[in-house]
Amino acid sequence: KTEPEMEILIWIGSILSLLGLVGLLWCIKTVLRAKKAAVSDEELRMSLQKVVPFNMAALFLSAIGLMLVILGIML
Numbered sequence: 001k002t003e004p005e006m007e008i009l010i011w012i013g014s015i016l017s018l019l020g021l022v023g024l025l026w027c028i029k030t031v032l033r034a035k036k037a038a039v040s041d042e043e044l045r046m047s048l049q050k051v052v053p054f055n056m057a058a059l060f061l062s063a064i065g066l067m068l069v070i071l072g073i074m075l
Contacts, residue, residue, distance in 0.1 A: 006072045013068030016061055023058025027051050 030051050038044035 003075075006075050009072035009075075010069050013065045013070075013072060016065030016068065018065070020058045020060070020062025020065055023054060023061060027055045027058060 031048060034044060034047035034051075038047060
């Protein structure tokens with residue numbers, strides 16, 4: 001049986017991972033929409049540059065969440 005603190009750690013990690021996944025899906029949706037709407041390469045490049053920080057943040061959030069889940073399971 002797991003301790004309540006570890007169970008909370010697993011739930012927090014799961015929530016963070018899911019938020020990161022939602023962020024990644026949003027990035028994919030935004031990029032696909034930008035590809036369809038872009039008239040020139042420069043326009044597309046500018047749109048993609050705006051999405052990169054959100055993409056990195058979503059990846060970071062997912063990674064931290066997965067680390068918390070693994071930590072909660074191991075302890």
